[in-house]
Amino acid sequence: MKVLWTQGKASVSDIQQSLKAERDFAITTISTVLQRLYKKDIVDFHKVGRQYIYKAVISEKETQASMTNNLIDQLFEGKSSVLVNHLLEEDAFEADELERLRKLIEAAQERQQLDP
Amino acid sequence: MKVLWTQGKASVSDIQQSLKAERDFAITTISTVLQRLYKKDIVDFHKVGRQYIYKAVISEKETQASMTNNLIDQLFEGKSSVLVNHLLEEDAFEADELERLRKLIEAAQERQQLDP
DNA sequence: TTTTAATTACTACATTTGTAGTATTAAAGT
């Protein structure tokens, strides 16, 4: 998936190459997985010659959104703020990140002020 | 899992009762699942008579932490702030939540200031 | 054009997951 997101589109062997460093799967393995993902409408493809070129149906952003919402619903009472709270408790941020976030939050607050 | 977290410990039929509203599983289903979780060290049990009393091995907090870190690693470059950023972009917060978060962040900043 | 190399098609197989039935045993009620 990651590979498809960063490359946009890729053939089976493209993907195999990209994953090689991490793990050396048989090409048929990759092909099988892609076909299963296709059945579930997670990827789409078109053929070039006899070669399948796959691409992701949902973007990385959409996936982030849905997986995050999922996690929030499952474990954080459905509230984003509870998740952030948890992160703060864990000291999951560097000093500069905190600063950046504070600014972002202020910006978001102003946005809400204007736009009811 | 949720049930075990809120109840602390529970027998198979306790769990069945708790889930009844949501879905009516056969008692053997629940039992099987629990046993499999036990094999994976996700729950533990002790017997009272011939009855199995299960309890979660990892707390809800720990699960939150590990699943959240997982998500962050997978989808948000391993940085919590990227996740929060995403949330802000999605307008995932109410006005009062934003305000609360701003305060929390400020508090966290002060904490970091003191404690290097 | 014949050989070789790449690519897909089809098949396979073990493991995990989701769900539950049947048989047995032990406890509780009468």
Add this chain to the structure above:
DNA sequence: ACTTTAATACTACAAATGTAGTAATTAAAA
């Protein structure tokens, strides 16, 4: 003590997941 009930033990089975082999086909190289 005997029967009903609750609980576990054991078994099952389909679907999903992870991984890959073999056969067939096509494109490219020689």
